[in-house]
């Protein structure tokens with residue numbers, strides 16, 4: 001089981017070298033290379049269908065039909081997958097929430113996969129995302145923005161150094177976006193790393209670099 005905060009390290013680094021991901025035999029985007037170090041944020045940009053989600057899924061190890069290298073701390077992610085996955089939190093375009101469970105039950109399910117159960121941390125996270133009163137609400141009955149806030153609360157209940165967020169701003173109102181940007185900045189300030197996509201402008205995340213897929 002992962003120990004809290006321990007994996008935040010200024011030595012953490014993701015390096016992508018000449019990465020191209022394929023659908024069947026066809027590359028989806030031209031090869032990209034970039035490095036993401038502790039305290040840094042990269043926004044992956046590109047038009048609809050450019051391959052942003054595909055790239056993120058490859059970085060998560062979920063799509064292995066690629067050429068090039070994806071390394072964590074100098075070694076292929078597949079050579080040290082246990083360490084890598086302990087360090088990683090991926091919140092995809094699809095939220096991965098079970099509609100029949102409450103907000104608290106959903107967050108508890110994910111947290112317990114690698115951390116000790118902690119109801120206080122879950123209630124605190126929901127409060128910080130402005131939906132503390134909905135902890136006992138069944139997700140199926142929530143609005144799109146409320147569901148998004150529940151899913152994003154995982155960044156607070158699973159304290160790992162590398163966040164991969166695919167279109168996290170979707171359905172969030174302005175307050176929700178500002179709240180998310182604030183949590184991202186806190187994460188970066190303590191040496192966290194962030195790989196993010198967004199069609200909406202992200203103005204409030206510090207030191208954001210861009211990688212555009214073509």
Ligand SMILES: Nc1ncnc2c1ncn2[C@@H]1O[C@H](COP(=O)(O)OP(=O)(O)OP(=O)(O)O)[C@@H](O)[C@H]1O
Nearest residue numbers: 023028046047048049050051052053054055093199
């Ligand atoms: N399951 C799939 N099977 C076949 N092709 C797919 C599949 N998922 C995505 N694609 C194709 O891969 C390409 C890249 O899709 P991807 O979802 O990565 O783009 P994206 O940049 O994230 O797009 P958007 O901005 O619309 O979210 C698209 O041409 C898409 O049609």
